[in-house]
Amino acid sequence: MTSLSSTTSSKAGGIFASLRGWFSEARNTILFVIGFLLFWELAVIVFRIPRYILPSLSSIIRQFVRNFDLIWEYTLITGYETLVGFVIAVAIGVPLAMLTAFSRILRQTFYPFAVALEMVPKIAFAPLFVTWFGFGFIPKMIIVFLVCFFPILLNGILGFTSLSQEMVYFSRSTGASQLRMFWKIRLPAALPELFVGLKGAAVNATVGATISEWIGGDAGLGYYIQIATGQLRMDLAFAIIFMLTALGLLLFYIVQLVEKRMIPWHVSQRVSVFGKREI
């Protein structure tokens, strides 16, 4: 038996080997999550926690399966708001961060203003946007945009202004043009900080979408949670929350994947998600 399984795996090679590598690295994490979920299920049964306070895991899964069609439909709606808001925030935030970093005027005028705006609780605008734009897609997209925009902008500015004075002196002594200096030094040097902002924005994005749907929505996962809790269907509410979490994680991992591709050299990339040092 042992010899058989070992020969198969060595022949299967690549994918299985890397999957197994991933699993052995992630094993503790996976075991912990499984343990946690089991504890949840048992605790609810053993301590007889009422369903409308904390539903059991199995009932959540049941609800998830039973209502999957609607959950999926709303996932697409919320996902769309999240994605569009996030992408627009990146498309405007990154170039604006660049401009602000390189323009003395903008640094003196726009930057302090942006820092002040960052302090404004963006969610508070949701009711206003509903009156202005109705219950549809636009107000949610704007809220997502706002909660994503500021981390991207502020971390971006930080990134683009983070060059040491010595590095600037070195660059000048080479006689390189501003453009070449940007591509060869400023941009790569800015990426780590920029990705801190992008990841923060990815975390904010689903939160923004959910809350804006609570405040004025007629569709989407946030709206659905409100309906479910209103009917004291906590198991359904948790099922939706799991879906929202998955949505948030998906966006976060996409950003992280791009980050891994773009800045494999950075310190932040030398520790894997599972906390094991790779080097």
Next chain:
Amino acid sequence: MKDLIQINGVKKVYQSKAGPIHALGPIDLNIREGEFISIVGPSGCGKSTLLLLVGGLLEYEAGQIFINGNLVNKPQTDIGIVFQTPVLVDWRDVLGNVLLQIEMRGLKKEVYIEKARNLLRSVGLAEFEKRYPFELSGGMQQRAAFCRALIHDPPLVLMDEPLGALDAITREQLRVDLEQLWLLTKKTVLFVTHSIPESVQLSDRVVVFTPRPGQIAEIIEIDLPRPRTIAVRESAAFQQYIHQLTSIFMNFGILRDTVSTNQQKAVVGEE
């Protein structure tokens, strides 16, 4: 030998929030071609400032600097610079960092790869060209920084305390390596240091600065055979130079044997 650099009555005043700071000068100094010249002086006396002025990286208020007869009024590109920290970029390996100098200048990378490898070999980094800065010790990073400053074959190299951040033993070794590199390349080197022995070991001339605003207190010719081996460094002549420089420092009150009674009181916190 002819003068490569002429510094005539140069003065630097920084504008700071607390008002103007007269950091340096006036300075008059000529630096010969192929010379290794050190600047020593107390902290804050304007050594780095002078280096940056020569590199055309700072504006000056009075006087003129000429390199090869040309007035310095913009960043000089015919130079190599090394700072106290290696200032390598994280996203390039050692070879890539050395070649950054070439790429920034828009020169053909392929032409310089061999030369980069030779330079790396000469500082003992031959096996490390594929390593990234975070995989190297501080001393190794600084060696890579030396290579980056030399790869484009500049006639002038500016070094601002390049060994200052290293541990004593690495520092000792790098001094030897640095002299070796200099003997091979015969570049003009303007070298800032805090260390009197270091200046004696490496220099043809040592320029001593006064406290801020830095002015030239004295220039000492170091007439010792090269390479300055351990035997040379332990010679009476070498010690004599150190003694001479130390007494200049003591005359300025930069160095002293004991803390004066007034300062002792200040330290202890009595009136």
